[in-house]
Amino acid sequence: MMALWLKGIVATRWRHLMAVGAGIMCATALIGLIGVFGLSSAGTMTRRAISAVPVDWQVALAPGATPMELTKKLRDSAPVRAVATVGYADATALSLNTGDTTQTTGSGQIVGLSPDYQSLFPGQIRLLLGGTSGALLAQQTAANLHATVGSVVTVTPVGAAPFDVTVAGIVDLPNADALFQIIGPQRGASPVAPPDNVLILSEADWRTHFGEATHRPAGGARFQLHVGLDHNPLPSAPEVAFSTTTGMAKNFEVRAAGEAIVGDNISARLDAVRQDALFARILLLFLGLPGAILGILLAISVVRSDAARRRQEFALLSLRGASATQIMSLVMAEALTLSLLAVSFGVAASTVLARSALHADVTSYDAMVWLAATALGGVIVSCLAVIVPVRADFRQSTVSARRMWLSRERVAGWERGKVDIVFLVLAALTHWRSASTGYQLVLAPEGVASTAVDYTAFLAPLLFWLGAGLLTIRLGRLLLRSSGSLLPPMLSPLSGRLATLVGSALIRQRSRLASGMALVAVAASFAVATTVFNSTYHMQQLVDARLTTGADVAVTGSATMPAGTALNRIAVVEGVLAAEPMQHRFAYVGKDLQDLFGIDPVRITNATDIVDGYFTNIGAREALARLARQPDGILVSQETVNDFQLAIGDLLNLRMRAADGSEKTVAFHLVGVVKEFPTAPRDSFLVANASYVAAQTGAGQAETVLIRAGGSMAALAQRVRDALGPSSQLKVTDVSQAAHLIGSSLTAVDLAAIGSVERGFAVLFVAMATGLILWLGQSERARSNAILLSLGASRREVRSFIWSEALIVAGIGLLAGTLIGLIDAWMLVRLLSGVFDPPPDYLNLPWMSLSFILIGAIAAIILSVLAQSAWTRDETAQELRG
Known part of the structure; x- marks a missing residue:
């Protein structure tokens, strides 16, 4: 009996089974992939951390x-x-x-x-x-x-x-x-x-x-x-x-x-890295968890979409003498078979993607344990997703009730309890608590090799994502209910004379369409949030590396052999967009000998990035402008300002070495406070006008040259070495060589590859969500389409029902998802502001990647609509023949 049942459902409902299996497979693959990548990243963090121990x-x-x-x-x-x-x-x-x-x-x-x-x-x-x-x-x-x-x-x-x-x-x-x-x-x-x-x-x-x-x-x-x-x-x-x-x-x-x-x-x-590795895994989990939840929700939604057919089948089995135990055993066999196949394909997909796209080691013991645990969890969750609703329905309804079941709109428990509002309020409170403590997620006191991580702060973006998704259902239903006079004019280009009829149909099915909007919204928000966060994360990695190196490429010399003497040879090397000299001297502030950097404040940004995060209570543009306006102006590090109790406008008499070797006192005026600067140490340093320093000391040489690259930084560094010659004692470094450990090793995690994979999953989820909503209306649409065709409607007019549904669901869902994703990414970046040195000034919006997501989502939606049109045509023909 069990074999006959499985054979029958495969023959008659293979499309439905494929839809359920696709959701389970995607969720399993994404969770497995994120776990393997997290384990691989932990190894990277280990190597980075121990290499920094002198x-x-x-x-x-x-x-x-x-x-x-x-x-x-x-x-x-x-x-x-x-x-x-x-x-x-x-x-x-x-x-x-x-x-x-x-x-x-x-x-x-x-x-x-x-x-x-x-x-x-x-x-x-x-x-x-x-x-x-x-x-x-x-x-x-x-x-x-x-x-x-x-x-x-x-x-x-x-x-x-x-x-x-x-x-x-x-x-x-x-x-x-x-x-x-x-x-x-x-x-x-x-x-x-x-x-x-x-x-x-x-x-x-x-x-x-x-x-x-x-x-x-x-x-x-x-x-x-x-x-x-x-x-x-x-x-x-x-x-x-x-x-x-x-x-x-x-x-x-x-x-x-x-x-x-x-x-x-x-x-x-x-x-310390043990804590950081756990923190990195939690970060990856919070980036990938929405996708996994979405895949499970899609699978559950597909299962629920077949509830009416299941009720009829179970009623028929009951009438023919099947007991409740026998029926549940058939359901369990179906669920177990489907989940095992889907999870197997999901684990295989995560293994292939981990090797090919992420270059992660999937043969390690930890990776194999993670994949096995993911497979087991996927089987359990997917089986429960199928069995629990069926079990509840079987207990709560009689045979006659299952045969006479009709769908009617119900207010869900979460909506009556305003769970969406509760989630959003909790997200706001959690984020406010983190903001009030200065987003200090990672605490690393000076001289103490340990960290403390506030993991609960990550609940804010997750709760917001869940609450916003539920709120989309509430608002989507309200919007459709109140748009009776607006829908027909909007849909007339697609539906023609059937615009009023199509609008009425959409309003009547508002619960299903609102759920579809929410699914598309959370899928799109997952794509946008991960893309924007990963891009901002990568941007800050480059900012931090440039802070260490000084620029894309830096040439460093000494007082006796300054790099500035080779500026003309460096500037003509292929791939050099800009090359600017920078002095690196030393000056006594009181009894303290500190690094002093002489720059051209007008031209320094040609070769390197000077961002607002480098300065205290002042923007980068204003700080450089003050320095340019006042030749004897000087920017002083925060530590020096605190140690010597300085204020803006104070006179600083610094002792510096002149060109003839003597010591000379040079007067400066404090124009700003600087926290970070390219190539500067983390504690005490000074930034002044190079022309003023040269005029006062009689030494105009520049010990360093900063270079902005127009391509591969490592390749440009090698070309610069070749141009300087093998006998040159100048040191050439590029960003890829920078050991940019900041605070806690977390920037050792490279999210670029995993971000690309997550974007691919997100586009697939958008297509699945749209296809699911069209699927849910398929059975009802088939009878309506048969009636319309018999009354003289054209097939184009009949197909307009599908296109109108797709337009409403995808249009509102993508717009809502974009907004939710941007807010979610902003919350994650703000929470991680303490990890970056300096913190980002703004979200980095990768328009190319976002455009790819939009185009991919639209293409996937069109393919889903075309497939649904073909399936609906088949069922319409069956209805006409019947």
């Missing part, structure tokens, strides 16, 4: 421990890429005698580094002045001592004789928090600021002065092993990689037997 492990050695023996134990415990021995010694003071005065600092740290340390760990030291061969002073220490290259500094160490060193260079220590962290039982007890006074010596000189002190427990000197791990063997999942690195660290500490303690920087970073 020193993976800092191993503190006990007094008397031998670095060479512990290095052997390290290699036995972990895949070690590089090891360097670093000495740390305490100093009671550093002093500098200039002849007239003596400057003396407080306590400080004397660090000893091997000659190859900077090549093994290149992110630890940034040279500001002088060279790296010899004694190096930290930037703040040089400011405290008023020291420069060539100054002789006296070091007073703890428990050792004072000695003099000649300063060879002044450096910045970008990772001072980690470099001077506490390692051991007190680690993490309370944050300790890095020392203000730091002197770096070569390893040989350091051992000369402090070698003996390392063997004494209170000698004031100790060794660390700085370790770089081989990242290739690490798992891609951040939580698994975290467990692996912490396990290796503990294994080494056991082998060291009390001689060493590990400061595990890489695990601290991975611990």
Whole structure:
């Protein structure tokens, strides 16, 4: 009996089964695809995060421990890429005698580094002045001592004789928090600021002065092993990689037997990324969940559309002696067979798309588990979508009632309870709560490698999407009910003399058409929201990368070999749209040595983007205009303004190095506050007019050239390298090389590919939604069409019913969906404003992609109408023959 039933429904209702299966398949494929992409993105985030850790492990050695023996134990415990021995010694003071005065600092740290340390760990030291061969002073220490290259500094160490060193260079220590962290039982007890006074010596000189002190427990000197791990063997999942690195660290500490303690920087970073990876998956889920819900709704709607036929079939089976259990077993067999086939095709589609479009690994254990869970969930949900309505109907109605069932308009429970209004109010309240806290979804305090994520904030766009979809049904029904006199004139170009009749038919079927508007609206909103959000997200990734690099391509030199001297050769390279020079100097603000960037405020935007998010309480255009109007104007970073309590208009006397090597005081006036600037550090820096800086210092060279590319940035960078020649010491970088980790690694997730796939699904959903509404009216339309044909109406006039339905449903649905999608994308972008550095100034509307969606949706709707016209013609012929 079961086989006969399945054979019969396949033969008679294959179109209906295909429609249900298509909805289930699309929902399964989309959820599976998003999950696989999320897992792949987590691997990308892991690789990006650990590549940004300058020193993976800092191993503190006990007094008397031998670095060479512990290095052997390290290699036995972990895949070690590089090891360097670093000495740390305490100093009671550093002093500098200039002849007239003596400057003396407080306590400080004397660090000893091997000659190859900077090549093994290149992110630890940034040279500001002088060279790296010899004694190096930290930037703040040089400011405290008023020291420069060539100054002789006296070091007073703890428990050792004072000695003099000649300063060879002044450096910045970008990772001072980690470099001077506490390692051991007190680690993490309370944050300790890095020392203000730091002197770096070569390893040989350091051992000369402090070698003996390392063997004494209170000698004031100790060794660390700085370790770089081989990242290739690490798992891609951040939580698994975290467990692996912490396990290796503990294994080494056991082998060291009390001689060493590990400061595990890489695990601290991975611990933060574990939260970020979960956040990224939730982001992807909220981008894809509406599509999955839509696919399920389409499948449920198709099932419900066949309710009348099912009632008649079940009544017939009951009259012929079939029990309720037998009927439900037939329904379950039908549902299970259909869901298994549809889910299988959905998983296969997600696997193919993940490999071909997203280049994601679907063979990993996590990906296979996700696909299996998606398949199981798809089977369960789709079976319930078929069985539950049938079960409820079977319990609530008698055989005679099922045979006499007639459709009538009912007010749904959600409409009586105003669920749509409730959802919209909750969405507004949730979003307002996030706005009141400054959209701080990701909190990453300075020096603390951890994050806190407010996941509930993502309920706002989801609740808005659901509420807006339900509201579309309410408003669509109201609009059709009140448009009796307006519809006939609007439909006359399509319906001709039948315009009044078609309008009346549409009003009578307003519940079905309003549901169709809502389905088309949520499908279109899904397409618009994902497209606009992905485009804005990608735009901010480029803005952030350009902020790091400076422009699409940047050529960087030094004071002795400025990149500006090669400007003419660079400007004529193929693909260079604009090339602008930029000075990179250093100036003392009080005792602080800060980066100073000299620009042409009129021409700088030719080569790079200067956006409003870079500035405080002022737009980018106004900030550059102020700088252009006032030659001695200067833009000062927010941190410097706070530290020195500055205000707009204040006079700043900065000490700068002149062309002859002397120190000169240059007067500036504060015209604006800047938070970010191309190539600038994140904390303290200055932006001034290049012409004024050149006139005051006598040095007009530009250390950097910023380039706007007219094509592939990587290809242009290579052409610029070729033009400069192999012997050039200028450094050429492009945006693709920028390591733009901002706040929490979330911009490591590339949404471009998944966005293209989601747009394809969205267009398909729009076509399915329109086709579904036409399908729902097919049975009623067939009898009406037969009557009209018998009364002399032409086939064109009969087909106008279908075209009119499609026009009303698709027209209103696409307009409502566009509005809902834009608002939904705006809410997501606002919620993620804390992730971007700087946050976006506006939504980026990709007109090409949006046009593709519109054209694709219209084409899909036309194909649906044509298919429905053919099916209706067949059923009309059957009605005429009957």
